[in-house]
Amino acid sequence: MAGNRDRFSTSTRLRLLGEQTAARVYRSQSRRQARRSRLTGRAAFLALIVCTLVVALAYPMRQYVSQRNDIADQERTARDAKQRVEQLRDEKARLQDDVYIERLAREHLHYVKPGETGYTMIDPGARKQTKDDEGAADRAWYSNLMDGVDNADRPDK
Template sequence: MAVKDRDRFSTTTRIRLLGEQTAARVYRSQTRRQARRSRLTSRAALLALVLCTLIVALAYPIRQYVSQRAEMADMVRQKERARQRVEQLRDLKARWQDDAYAEQQIRKRLHYVMPGETGYVVIDPDAARQSRADQGAADRPWYSNVWDGVDKSDASDQ
């Protein structure tokens, strides 16, 4: 027994035991770490699956929501433009209710004159060089357009 006791307290034996204990601890910690890793991996996979499912489930409704918000913004802009147009037309209607404005527009657009007045048409020298066919119908007085229509209809009958 003395030899066994000596072996038990020898440096070599103690180092060997210490190495075995350390190896056992390292093995146990590696096993725990691998077990933790595998659990984290399965948890991460489950979390990724849940997130992907949520993204897929919410993608279409979110797209619809965004497109409907854009449509609503367009409609609000259209409504504002329509409101402004209505205001312009109301202002124009109110102006036409004024006899002085109506008379001014009739004189300007239809080249009317009041009884006793003499009407003159001043021809621009540059415009005189252009043929009457080159002028747009909106740029000429209304009676010129009427006579052109009569001339065209008369020429088509022959």
């Protein structure tokens, strides 16, 4: 009877409950640790593989992107050059026309045909004159050119 009584005593029941609980917790922790250690090893290996791939592919990808940008720049430059060639071909064709050359000579060089009278109008508000340019706007372009050539050798300039 004493064993029966001891078996149902509160302290005995609490002790047994504590031991059972401790055993369950220990089994649960050991299972979790086993699972966790197995997953941690796999995760570490996977992380190592991913890092290796990133490091291995980083430089080639950077080179690829850089080369694509260079190709795009070269294509843009080639397109601009083709456009400029077309403009120059058009200008060359216009320069073959005598009427166009005559018009350019009249506009830019102030040429006149024999028997015509040439007039040059100066807009007083078009350009402010500096000390060095005094009177330059009143003269023909070739006079200013010759003055520039003469003044280029002066030591005081």
